[in-house]
Amino acid sequence: MGEIEVFKALADPTRRLLLDRLRDRNGQTLRELCEHLAMARQSATQHLDLLVAANLVTVVRRGRERLHYLNPAPIHEIEERWISGFDLPRLRALSSIKRQAEEHAMASVPTYVYVTYIHATAEQVWRALTDADLTARFWGHANISDWQQGSSWEHRRTDGSGVNDGVGTVLVAEPPTRLSITFESGGEQDPSVVTFLVEPHHDIVRLTVTHERLGDLDTYTSVSSGWPAVLSNLKSLLETGDVLPQTPWEMPSARAAV
Template structure:
């Protein structure tokens, strides 16, 4: 939390967050256009924001895109604002909501989580059917080769797939890209969304970035913004403690 407050204390870094709030997923060059500062200095400020987990980055070809990550702001709100019931300071909550708004033709969602594990174990947790069944409540089934079909199958014995798609990129243990669709939409590519898992070593732990793109509308974006943090928190618990959370986060009342 100290890194977050330090990052927010600088006016230039707040301006960069404002720029990303206005338009998420910008390159360094795009961010420099509206900041009266040398490119190297902007890079240093972005490094501070990234270290505080306020900004996450995703590689797309040769470009490095920067995204505003609302999670630390949400934690500040929960710890310092909500419990004291100070509605006049609800601006931080508004920042979080606006940070998750769609900034492209179709909405997208980016989430970053740090896990005390190895890239290989995180990859296995995302692709092993039994492991996904343990923390997700659904089994991810595929041979995970580029071009292969994959499906998200219930563990209640019904054998019904809730999500189907295609493996686009499979670079074990660092990057997995899949398309997502409801079973009845299979074959209708314009209905598919796209999920990218970027798995990167971060000192002695792992930084997992999940990017869910091409969501149909704000309702799907809202589902993603509530669903992914719950699933990934359960994954983190499984890898760090050997068991998922005592109760699935999505079943907790009020969530």
């Protein structure tokens, strides 16, 4: 999606308000988003359609409900192009102060959703997500399982140590379009849930990753930086035949550079 569509979508105060509401509580229905808006439901729907078209919002179906999630990918790309080359450390410091103040007021940890588009088939994306050798290449860990519903899976290091940095259970396996797993690292009592939704469209695939039941804000911050790095490496592998020249998750964060 081009930057022009993103800038146009962000230019309207109502659309920014809708994004703010999703930032405060992700995964809302249309009815929930329209509450307290001084406009007709149809007008609000048109604003949401523009946000979806700009890839700033993604819609995930849960039964009869359509849940709306904030997608950070386009804003992240704009930040990298238009901000990172300027006064990023000072801006990050100010943003960190503001974010910390806002986090004190957050009553719950939001669900993380990331959407990316890949020039590949659904079968290729599914294989990349479930093949131990391929996950070892783009993720730095081999994901090992028979990928049957109810089976266990392991997120095993590739250094030969045999150490698992994550384990879980396969909740849903519907190749090549839907995979849902629990993810537990460090012995949490309530593991998080990761869902991969693979939607083919002609020569491309839309891959939506939803990470739910995050235990705290530190975990949310960690997955917010981790998923873009992992999925960028996956996209590069499928589109070029090779991963990125440097391991993306080893890149120092802007916060650390402040």
